[in-house]
Amino acid sequence: MNIGDVAERSGLPAKTIRYYEDIGFIKPKRGANGYRHFEERELHKLAFIGRARSLGFTIDDCRTLLALYEDKDRASADVKRIAKQNLKEIDAKIAGLQAMRATLSHLVDACAGDHRPDCPILADLGRG
Amino acid sequence: MNIGDVAERSGLPAKTIRYYEDIGFIKPKRGANGYRHFEERELHKLAFIGRARSLGFTIDDCRTLLALYEDKDRASADVKRIAKQNLKEIDAKIAGLQAMRATLSHLVDACAGDHRPDCPILADLGRG
DNA sequence: CTTGACCTTCCACCTGCTGGAACCATTATC
DNA sequence: GATAATGGTTCCAGCAGGTGGAAGGTCAAG
Numbered sequence: 001m002n003i004g005d006v007a008e009r010s011g012l013p014a015k016t017i018r019y020y021e022d023i024g025f026i027k028p029k030r031g032a033n034g035y036r037h038f039e040e041r042e043l044h045k046l047a048f049i050g051r052a053r054s055l056g057f058t059i060d061d062c063r064t065l066l067a068l069y070e071d072k073d074r075a076s077a078d079v080k081r082i083a084k085q086n087l088k089e090i091d092a093k094i095a096g097l098q099a100m101r102a103t104l105s106h107l108v109d110a111c112a113g114d115h116r117p118d119c120p121i122l123a124d125l126g127r128g
Numbered sequence: 129m130n131i132g133d134v135a136e137r138s139g140l141p142a143k144t145i146r147y148y149e150d151i152g153f154i155k156p157k158r159g160a161n162g163y164r165h166f167e168e169r170e171l172h173k174l175a176f177i178g179r180a181r182s183l184g185f186t187i188d189d190c191r192t193l194l195a196l197y198e199d200k201d202r203a204s205a206d207v208k209r210i211a212k213q214n215l216k217e218i219d220a221k222i223a224g225l226q227a228m229r230a231t232l233s234h235l236v237d238a239c240a241g242d243h244r245p246d247c248p249i250l251a252d253l254g255r256g
Numbered sequence: 257c258t259t260g261a262c263c264t265t266c267c268a269c270c271t272g273c274t275g276g277a278a279c280c281a282t283t284a285t286c
Numbered sequence: 287g288a289t290a291a292t293g294g295t296t297c298c299a300g301c302a303g304g305t306g307g308a309a310g311g312t313c314a315a316g
Contacts (some may be wrong), residue, residue, distance in 0.1 A: 002262080002263075003262090003263075004261095004262065004263080008156070013304090013305085014161060014262095015305060015306085016264090016303085016304065016305085017136065018264095019303075019304060019305090024302095028297075033263080033311080033312060034236060034263075034264060034265095034311080034312090035262090035263055035264080035312085036264090038261085044223065044254065047190070048253050048254050051252075051253050051292090052181045052253055053303090054234055055228050055231060056225070056228050056232075058302080059302075059303070061235050065250065065253065068247075068250065069250045069253070072245055073245060074245055074247075075243045075244065075245065075246065076239050076240055076241055076242060076243075076244060076246060076248075076249075076250075076298085077241045077242060077243060077248045079239065079250055080236060080239045080240075080241035080247070080249065081171035081239050081241075083235060083236050083239070083249050084231055084236055084270090086232060086235060087229065087232050087233060090225055090228060090229045090232065091229065093225055094222060094225045094226065094229065097130065097184075097218055097221055097222045098222065099220060100183055100184050100217065100263095101218045101222065102184070103183060104183050104184070104211060104214060104218065105215060107211060108208060108211050108212055108215060111204050111207065111208045111211070112204055112208075113204055113205045113208035113209075114203065114205060114256060115203045115204075115205060116203065117200055117201060117204065118204060119196075119202075119203055119204035119207045119208070121204075121205075121207050121208065121211050122193065122196065122197045122204075122207055125179050125180055125193065125197070126172070126176050126180075128199060130293080130294075131293090131294070132292095132293065132294080141273090142276085142294090143273075143275085144272085144273065145271060146295095147272075147274090151272095161280085161281060161282085161294080161295090162294080162295060162296095163281080163293090163295080164282080164294085164295090175257080181272090186271080186272090187271075187272070214271060254291055256276085
């Protein structure tokens with residue numbers, strides 16, 4: 001497979017795949033023309049990383065997960081620990097966004113949204 | 129006021145204030161010793177930006193909001209439109225995180241977390 | 257033979273700061 | 287007056303996680 005096929009099948013942009021090679025996730029062989037040649041195994045890994053990233057794992061998490069994934073002797077406890085930590089971080093992010101949403105929503109409701117210059121949103125931002 | 133006082137009173141790090149000068153939010157006068165000299169007005173603006181940032185507005189949003197804030201003839205409708213757009217984006221982020229949380233939480237529950245190598249989290253990430 | 261899609265490398269840029277080095281100014285203490 | 291702590295200044299580099307674009311090589315079709 002060339003990079004374009006892998007991009008399509010993994011859902012990752014070709015740019016990103018090259019970047020992932022840069023940072024050492026994959027090491028595709030090269031053809032005589034210099035083109036990267038990917039095996040199923042690499043596609044698989046990239047798809048793994050793509051899913052992990054979309055679940056909010058950092059690149060560093062991915063490295064660990066990948067190592068665990070490839071180590072047949074690893075304990076599931078290690079993976080669970082990382083996932084739980086990630087879950088906690090997601091919860092914190094959600095809570096932060098919800099607080100932000102409440103404040104903003106309150107201000108939007110209070111704002112008439114008409115053609116007069118009076119605006120509670122700016123009044124709130126400018127208080128103090 | 130020197131930058132340290134402004135940092136304390138606005139809650140923004142001095143580094144960030146210098147950065148905000150760099151990108152043109154404020155233009156403090158300079159004393160004979162080269163020190164930045166801030167007026168109340170600048171402090172006010174910085175606090176405004178700080179609050180807007182903490183509500184999830186981008187730097188670019190802040191520019192617009194500040195312009196509206198300083199324009200006594202602006203309509204509150206403009207501000208409301210920006211805030212509503214921001215609210216939509218916050219909602220989308222929350223929804224994304226919640227979906228992510230559901231998937232991950234499900235996997236964490238399914239994972240025994242013992243010393244055996246069998247791990248549903250990795251199994252899920254590696255499917256396909 | 258040319259067109260166009262695909263591939264390569266490299267370098268810069270994005271957001272929103274943050275850290276550090278190297279240096280000057282002010283103030284408090286001895 | 288010397289010294290040290292605490293300000294302030296500049297500039298340069300870097301974080302995550304890529305993205306955009308230029309300049310050029312390659313391949314398959316018509």
